[in-house]
Amino acid sequence: MVFNEVEINNFRGIKHLVLSDLRQINLLVGKNNCGKSTVLDGIFLLSGFSNPLLNLRINQFRDYNRFNEEDLALNFYNMISDNHIQISGNMMDGTIRELKITPIVSESQIVISKEDISTQALSNKEANISTGLTMNFSYTKADNEKKSDSAAIIITSKGVDGNIKVRSSKEYKETLSGVYINSKFAFNIAVDNLTRIIEEKQEQVIVEILQHIEPRIKSIAVLKSGVNVDIGLNRLVPINMLGDGIRKLLAIITSLYECKKGLVLIDEIDNGMHFSSLSSLWKAIIKTANLLDVQVFATTHNIESLQSLNKVLSDSECIESQNDIMCYSLRHMPTDELKAYQYPYEKFQYVINQEIEIR
Structure with a gap:
């Protein structure tokens, strides 16, 4: 297991959020657009806090592939880049990870076009120009030894498809393995x-594991860069022919194997899965995560998925994993804080059995 607590500030629609008492498998539920996927994005950034390209990756998960000066503020709270993003996590080994993302601002442009001049405000001051993002990160070990470093992503040319330059950390080398499986996952990762x-x-x-479904x-x-399976016919069959559910399960399980002692983030965990397969999905995740010591963060708003998890945890083969599960119901407060209401197993079992809405 990796984190026992994560705090997110000024990231997209999240002004402030604390996830405490994290377990091996952490399920995020809540209304649409409440911030479930954003929480996964924030944890993903923290897991690779020395990799500035993750600022692009988390937007690509949402099918947004642009990166220019106008896009730099997208991930800041209220799209105001003065609201510096701060994400931290307390790790099980006593280490504290901290990440602060700030814009790189030049006081004026070195080269300015006539079009830029004509759009300047009638003021005696030039507007600040954002040219990139800096990831300032630090990690404090259990003995209070703290090390800090930074990395950056810089726009080197203008336009929709502007070129970028990455400045990586010269000293820090990431040892934590992390994989993000979004609702439109790239199957080549599983391959x-x-x-x-x-x-x-x-x-x-x-x-x-696949035989359960x-x-x-x-x-x-793996043949010709594709996954093929033997289902008793006279030739192997591409796994694509067996449906999205089996491919989704393969992507999840192979990612768990790839991230031993790391973490796997799964957005819309039950997407593409038939309700009859959900129990098998949860059993596979619980057993594999426990075997390989992988921490899982997953989102859902599917009541059938919650009911299947509740049923699996009451089965004799998974009863020892009841304390390894935590469900968080995310709610936006009037202060714009994102509140996480905790549902450990007994409380989770009660609300599901009583059909109390927590999504």
Whole structure:
């Protein structure tokens, strides 16, 4: 397990949020646009706090691929870049991670076009121009030794498809493994992960997990950059033919294997899954996360998914994992703070059984 507490400030629609008493599997629920996916994005940034390209990745997860001067403020609270993003996390080993994202501002442009001049305000001061983002990060170990560093992403040319330059940390090397599976996940990640698993002769474990949803699967292989399975026919079948649910499960399980002692973030965990497969999905995640010591953060607003999790946790084979699960119901407060109401197993079981709405 990685984090036992995470705090997010001034990130997109989140003015302030604290997630405390984190467990091995953490489920985020709440209304649409309450900030569930944003929480995952923030934790993803913190997990790779020395990688400035993650500022682009989290927008690409939302199918937004532009990055120019006008886009620099997108991830700041209320789109005001003076609201510096601050994300921190207390880790299980006693280490504290801290990340502060600030704009790189030049007092004036070195080169300015006639069009830029004509749009300047009638003032005796030139407008500040944002040219990039700086990620200032630090980590404090249990013995209070603190180390700080920074990295940056810089726009080097104007326009919709402007060029960028990355300034990486010269000293810090990330050791924490983290994977983000969004609702429109890139399946090629699962292919790459599965290739390494096969090289380590661990593919039978993956097959046994997939069999909970598709019992016909006998073996699995990577051929011509695609995943193929043996379902008893006279030739292997591309796994794409078995539906999105089986592909989603493969992406999740292979990511868990890839991130031993790390974390996996899953947006809309049940997307593409038939309700009859949800129990198998939860069993696979609980067992694999426990086996490999992976911390999972997942979002959902599907009541059938919550009911399936509740049922799985009451089964004898998963009863020991009840204390490894925490559900957080996210609610926006009048102060614009995002409040996380905690539902450990007994409280979670009660509200689900009584059909009390927590989504």
